[in-house]
Amino acid sequence: MFDYITANMIKAATREVSRVPKAAYQSLLADLQEAQPAIFDYLYYLDDLPFDGEEEIEFNLDERSYIMFTGLIIWKALTKSRYPLRPVAWSELYNVMNELETFAAKVANEPWAEPEDTGETLKDHPEPELLRYAAKATVPRADNPSYPPLCDDHYTAVFLIFQIILVAMVNSREA
Numbered sequence: 694m695f696d697y698i699t700a701n702m703i704k705a706a707t708r709e710v711s712r713v714p715k716a717a718y719q720s721l722l723a724d725l726q727e728a729q730p731a732i733f734d735y736l737y738y739l740d741d742l743p744f745d746g747e748e749e750i751e752f753n754l755d756e757r758s759y760i761m762f763t764g765l766i767i768w769k770a771l772t773k774s775r776y777p778l779r780p781v782a783w784s785e786l787y788n789v790m791n792e793l794e795t796f797a798a799k800v801a802n803e804p805w806a807e808p809e810d811t812g813e814t815l816k817d818h819p820e821p822e823l824l825r826y827a828a829k830a831t832v833p834r835a836d837n838p839s840y841p842p843l844c845d846d847h848y849t850a851v852f853l854i855f856q857i858i859l860v861a862m863v864n865s866r867e868a
Contacts, residue, residue: 702770702822706770732861739752756847777868778862789860794858830852830855
């Protein structure tokens with residue numbers, strides 16, 4: 694077991710989640726729901742988003758599926774750590790949302806910034822490779838601009854969702 698999640702561990706988690714047959718995908722979702730009920734509900738319903746904007750963010754089905762899929766990968770990767778995860782409580786999710794307000798303002802100004810542009814946040818993060826993965830998961834690919842399947846206005850919001858669940862689960866690790 695590792696003290697931190699490596700890029701290879703993230704690739705392995707991505708392969709694991711990607712290779713789940715459609716018939717078994719519901720079982721994987723049930724595993725997440727059992728292990729991390731608040732994280733599952735947050736990703737499933739996408740309510741209580743960390744944005745005080747006047748407009749409500751409405752994700753389409755493709756975006757919702759992609760957000761859940763990427764959330765599963767983040768969770769699976771974190772289960773490879775030597776630190777067991779305890780279930781995250783809703784109060785902990787809300788605390789993380791409040792802590793990320795400063796970061797949200799920083800990212801909102803440059804939603805297309807490269808992950809390294811997050812500077813101190815990436816360098817000081819306890820799981821920098823997972824944070825880098827979360828950031829890259831919200832940037833259109835040069836070889837396939839329609840992937841990820843996110844509306845242009847939603848890239849920053851989706852990155853913040855990924856960061857919130859990542860930070861909440863990292864904070865829930867038992868030393």
